[in-house]
Amino acid sequence: MRFSVLALLLALACSPAFAQTYSGPIIDVHLHVGPAAPGAPNPATGQPTTANSDAERERLTLERMRRHGIVLGLVSGPDAAMASMRRAGGDNTIWAGAFLDDGRTPLPPVEMLRKAFINGELKVMGEIGAQYHGLNPSDAWFEPYLALAEELDIPVGIHTGLAPPGTPYGCCPGFSVDLGNPMRLEPMLKRHPKLRVWLMHAGWPYLQETKAILYMYPQVHADLSVINWIIPRQEFHDYLQALITAGMGDRLMFGSDQMVWPEAITQAVEGIDSAAFLGPAQKRAIFHDNAARFLRIDR
Numbered sequence: 177m178r179f180s181v182l183a184l185l186l187a188l189a190c191s192p193a194f195a196q197t198y199s200g201p202i203i204d205v206h207l208h209v210g211p212a213a214p215g216a217p218n219p220a221t222g223q224p225t226t227a228n229s230d231a232e233r234e235r236l237t238l239e240r241m242r243r244h245g246i247v248l249g250l251v252s253g254p255d256a257a258m259a260s261m262r263r264a265g266g267d268n269t270i271w272a273g274a275f276l277d278d279g280r281t282p283l284p285p286v287e288m289l290r291k292a293f294i295n296g297e298l299k300v301m302g303e304i305g306a307q308y309h310g311l312n313p314s315d316a317w318f319e320p321y322l323a324l325a326e327e328l329d330i331p332v333g334i335h336t337g338l339a340p341p342g343t344p345y346g347c348c349p350g351f352s353v354d355l356g357n358p359m360r361l362e363p364m365l366k367r368h369p370k371l372r373v374w375l376m377h378a379g380w381p382y383l384q385e386t387k388a389i390l391y392m393y394p395q396v397h398a399d400l401s402v403i404n405w406i407i408p409r410q411e412f413h414d415y416l417q418a419l420i421t422a423g424m425g426d427r428l429m430f431g432s433d434q435m436v437w438p439e440a441i442t443q444a445v446e447g448i449d450s451a452a453f454l455g456p457a458q459k460r461a462i463f464h465d466n467a468a469r470f471l472r473i474d475r
């Protein structure tokens with residue numbers, strides 16, 4: 177009897193099934209759109225992606241959003257893919273972001289972005305992957321864009337922390353670990369006190385630096401994307417708990433960083449939902465309320 181109870185407990189502990197306990201609305205502040213990568217192995221599971229065409233990537237992403245109660249997703253990627261996603265998901269559900277990607281460094285001309293923000297084509301600036309191009313977000317190249325974002329009150333999401341292992345030997349020789357340190361943002365935060373900025377990937381693994389920036393600059397928020405599903409779960413929970421303990425529970429926002437793996441949205445939700453140290457109100461804040469306030473859609 178004792179053995180069978182133990183076996184049952186072990187079976188439960190090892191069960192791969194995930195039953196979501198949080199049932200409220202979710203805002204995903206970090207999604208990507210663009211070409212599919214058929215067969216690409218999910219970095220967390222090693223299993224091939226569930227999306228084997230561009231259309232499937234879009235359809236399955238929207239399906240996962242509905243499954244988890246994601247009422248708003250902020251997407252970035254090629255213009256045509258963002259437009260397609262907005263048509264498929266609706267303008268209230270999908271917001272497009274100005275994307276700093278490999279093809280256009282640093283960003284489209286400022287006046288082009290100004291028009292797109294004013295007519296609502298674009299709602300946020302990000303993901304800004306300056307680190308991948310060897311660019312410091314506090315340097316002069318970014319100033320005209322930050323001035324525009326501050327003038328129009330557009331939120332700016334900047335990639336911080338790390339990238340897939342080996343990135344400097346692959347796509348992006350300009351990439352350096354040091355450029356992902358959230359401390360790099362301090363000069364521009366001082367120059368633009370009214371700018372709404374969020375640290376994408378919450379600066380992991382720069383815990384002390386992330387705490388310091390969030391503490392000193394109360395307007396800054398952070399998203400928990402990618403670290404909530406790619407890095408070891410215990411490492412993510414330790415990091416999240418440290419930020420909560422430091423008093424940052426009202427500044428953290430849910431993001432998945434779904435790239436070419438729609439199932440990653442489920443993994444990302446599970447990463448937060450499985451944190452036993454979070455109470456229902458804390459989960460609600462991270463999954464929805466903090467982003468609703470930061471994005472000013474709670475008014």
Ligand SMILES: [Zn+2]
Pocket residue numbers: 303335336376377
């Ligand atoms: Zn990123």
